[in-house]
Amino acid sequence: MKGNYKKYILYFKNPSGTSRGTLITKETWFLILEEDGKFGIGECGLFRGLSYDDVPDYEEKLKWLIDNIDYDKNGLLDELRSYPSIQFGLEQALLSLKSQNPFELFHSPFLHQERPILINGLVWMGDEAFMHQQIQDKIDSGFTCIKMKIGAIDFQNELDLLQIIRQNYAKEEMELRVDANGAFSPDQALDKLKKLAELDLHSIEQPIRQGNTQEMRKLCEQTPLPIALDEELIGVLSVTEKEKLLQTIRPQYIILKPSLVGGFRGSSEWIRLAEKYDIAWWITSALESNIGLNAIAQWTATLNNEMHQGLGTGSLFTNNFDSPLTVENGGLYYEKNKNWKENLIEELCI
Numbered sequence: 001m002k003g004n005y006k007k008y009i010l011y012f013k014n015p016s017g018t019s020r021g022t023l024i025t026k027e028t029w030f031l032i033l034e035e036d037g038k039f040g041i042g043e044c045g046l047f048r049g050l051s052y053d054d055v056p057d058y059e060e061k062l063k064w065l066i067d068n069i070d071y072d073k074n075g076l077l078d079e080l081r082s083y084p085s086i087q088f089g090l091e092q093a094l095l096s097l098k099s100q101n102p103f104e105l106f107h108s109p110f111l112h113q114e115r116p117i118l119i120n121g122l123v124w125m126g127d128e129a130f131m132h133q134q135i136q137d138k139i140d141s142g143f144t145c146i147k148m149k150i151g152a153i154d155f156q157n158e159l160d161l162l163q164i165i166r167q168n169y170a171k172e173e174m175e176l177r178v179d180a181n182g183a184f185s186p187d188q189a190l191d192k193l194k195k196l197a198e199l200d201l202h203s204i205e206q207p208i209r210q211g212n213t214q215e216m217r218k219l220c221e222q223t224p225l226p227i228a229l230d231e232e233l234i235g236v237l238s239v240t241e242k243e244k245l246l247q248t249i250r251p252q253y254i255i256l257k258p259s260l261v262g263g264f265r266g267s268s269e270w271i272r273l274a275e276k277y278d279i280a281w282w283i284t285s286a287l288e289s290n291i292g293l294n295a296i297a298q299w300t301a302t303l304n305n306e307m308h309q310g311l312g313t314g315s316l317f318t319n320n321f322d323s324p325l326t327v328e329n330g331g332l333y334y335e336k337n338k339n340w341k342e343n344l345i346e347e348l349c350i
Contacts (some may be wrong), residue, residue, distance in 0.1 A: 106301065257286040
């Protein structure tokens with residue numbers, strides 16, 4: 001088996017705001033494997049400033065992987081435990097190499113019968129007018145679950161935006177989620193959660209910054225609004241550490257981003273533990289290109305989780321890859337009559 005890798009920069013159509021700053025570009029890496037004239041591709045979805053493996057020797061580890069690509073798969077994944085995005089890329093590339101079609105990795109009605117995956121419509125941070133327009137666009141597009149990033153503008157203005165939705169749509173008609181990305185201070189978080197809970201929200205992601213384990217535990221005990229751990233899971237590598245975190249905090253939900261928590265294997269470890277402690281979960285993408293998004297979506301479809309998933313739509317970037325992934329009425333579809341760009345893998349291998 002031979003291997004190669006390539007860095008690729010994705011460019012946002014519009015600057016996308018989070019409480020950690022505004023995103024203009026997104027770096028990613030592609031792992032390409034070749035054996036007996038067949039190609040396989042995987043996306044190592046590095047997320048600068050957020051990924052546990054945002055480290056100076058990242059490319060050196062990719063070189064190491066290429067040099068050792070013929071080693072036992074599980075052994076390689078164990079060696080890459082501190083590099084979750086490379087784990088994810090390796091899993092995809094190996095599945096892609098073995099598949100008849102390098103982009104068809106997991107078989108399900110999503111892939112073969114165009115059965116949609118329900119997803120949330122994401123509203124990025126920005127000024128009030130921009131956020132209001134995004135909300136209206138999502139509603140007009142048929143989404144029945146909206147997730148709004150909060151923490152960048154005045155909190156009362158954010159409440160007002162949510163109130164506008166709730167005045168027009170009951171919780172049975174429109175599910176509302178918010179993502180604070182750790183924007184609340186521990187001493188103010190509970191009061192803000194109480195105000196948000198009045199709007200019949202589904203949940204809030206990561207209200208305070210990750211690493212404040214005891215504060216988060218207390219918040220999950222007292223909250224009137226279900227809390228979902230997101231960034232809190234990043235960098236928790238061993239099964240023992242994962243179980244200790246869930247036992248300690250006891251969140252209502254966890255959110256799994258395969259690029260950030262060790263691919264399919266790492267995500268599956270979290271799912272098994274969450275279900276052991278009656279903690280619900282859903283899957284979210286992390287600004288991968290359509291190549292990584294495709295792999296996440298196909299895997300997600302095999303899990304039979306009926307909640308709205310946090311999967312991207314592929315439409316954020318100017319230079320994403322054409323794919324069969326489409327969004328209609330709040331559902332993500334794989335349209336079999338649409339094709340991936342011919343010779344895409346060979347082009348990326350150059």
